[in-house]
Amino acid sequence: MTRNGQAATIPDDAILTPSARELLQDLEASGAKAIAAAASAPAVKAASETLAPPAKKLNSKSPKSELEAFFNSPYANSLKEQICEMGHRLWKRAYVDGNGGNMAIRVGEDIALCTPTLVSKGSLKPSDMCLVDFEGNQLCGTKKRTSEILMHLQMMKKQPKAFATCHCHPPYATAFAVAGIAPPTCMLPEYEVFCSVGVAPYRTPGSPDMGKLVADLTDEYNTILMANHGVVTWSHNNIEEAYWRMEIIEAYCRTIVVAGQLGKPINTFTGPQMKELLNIKQSLGFVDPRIGMKECELCDSGEWRPGATSPTTESGSPSIGLDPEAEAAVKAITDQILAQMK
Ligand SMILES: [Zn+2]
Numbered sequence: 001m002t003r004n005g006q007a008a009t010i011p012d013d014a015i016l017t018p019s020a021r022e023l024l025q026d027l028e029a030s031g032a033k034a035i036a037a038a039a040s041a042p043a044v045k046a047a048s049e050t051l052a053p054p055a056k057k058l059n060s061k062s063p064k065s066e067l068e069a070f071f072n073s074p075y076a077n078s079l080k081e082q083i084c085e086m087g088h089r090l091w092k093r094a095y096v097d098g099n100g101g102n103m104a105i106r107v108g109e110d111i112a113l114c115t116p117t118l119v120s121k122g123s124l125k126p127s128d129m130c131l132v133d134f135e136g137n138q139l140c141g142t143k144k145r146t147s148e149i150l151m152h153l154q155m156m157k158k159q160p161k162a163f164a165t166c167h168c169h170p171p172y173a174t175a176f177a178v179a180g181i182a183p184p185t186c187m188l189p190e191y192e193v194f195c196s197v198g199v200a201p202y203r204t205p206g207s208p209d210m211g212k213l214v215a216d217l218t219d220e221y222n223t224i225l226m227a228n229h230g231v232v233t234w235s236h237n238n239i240e241e242a243y244w245r246m247e248i249i250e251a252y253c254r255t256i257v258v259a260g261q262l263g264k265p266i267n268t269f270t271g272p273q274m275k276e277l278l279n280i281k282q283s284l285g286f287v288d289p290r291i292g293m294k295e296c297e298l299c300d301s302g303e304w305r306p307g308a309t310s311p312t313t314e315s316g317s318p319s320i321g322l323d324p325e326a327e328a329a330v331k332a333i334t335d336q337i338l339a340q341m342k
Pocket residue numbers: 100101148167168169205229230
């Protein structure tokens with residue numbers, strides 16, 4: 001209508017997508033009749049768009065009424081919506097199973113928004129979200145907070161830059177976590193720039209010990225494989241970036257597993273190529289223990305490579321049933337026990 005010179009009337013409360021708003025602004029700029037109100041109508045927020053946080057920083061000791069007001073503020077609501085959007089993406093990509101997976105966002109000195117327990121990430125709603133203090137005590141929200149919150153909070157306490165954290169069980173990356181292998185490096189640029197991967201040993205999910213082992217890795221790594229469990233990531237920017245790390249490590253693990261089946265040697269980056277990627281990484285403010293290393297040190301590790309067989313019976317690793325002396329001793333003891341039982 002505007003293009004044809006008609007006075008299009010767009011209701012005051014109309015919600016315009018960013019591209020629609022841009023189109024209207026372009027039409028206005030090109031002299032066509034546009035509606036000022038429409039151009040200033042609020043756009044639908046992209047997940048990565050965040051409202052400015054409130055000027056007053058709250059903490060766990062703030063009055064209950066202020067915490068409640070904050071919890072229901074437009075800022076907190078925009079973060080809740082972002083968490084839901086990421087939850088839906090995690091579920092659609094089959095990175096979570098049952099009620100698995102959880103996320104948190106730091107919103108004050110020692111408080112964080114987080115996902116509830118026992119809710120599928122596929123059906124997450126903003127009204128499901130919780131506010132907790134850094135000890136895991138729930139401050140606001142009607143649903144109970146996730147049982148794995150301690151790990152997220154310990155990460156935030158240990159790594160002051162961690163603004164958002166995301167945990168899930170993407171199958172390919174989790175397979176590496178089950179095998180106890182850090183994915184080999186120097187093969188794909190996205191992975192090198194966005195992820196720095198450390199491996200934390202297994203502990204019971206939700207236990208303080210688990211949280212500590214993960215938190216201790218956050219100085220140098222933003223993506224942590226949790227042995228026999230899954231992956232947890234953090235971002236200094238927003239929850240979507242923490243989520244992106246999941247997509248990137250999962251795609252990477254899947255790609256190298258397939259590459260290993262092609263029957264050809266795998267090509268890797270040279271030291272100088274790798275150095276360039278790490279320079280980009282550094283400029284984006286991402287951590288990586290390799291930043292500052294010499295080029296020749298970047299890609300020469302003897303870790304597992306796609307297509308290679310893990311050396312389980314070589315290099316002096318113990319193998320069962322090959323020591324005749326021990327076998328004889330075991331047999332003697334077994335015979336004795338059996339004789340006693342008779
Ligand atoms: Zn988990």
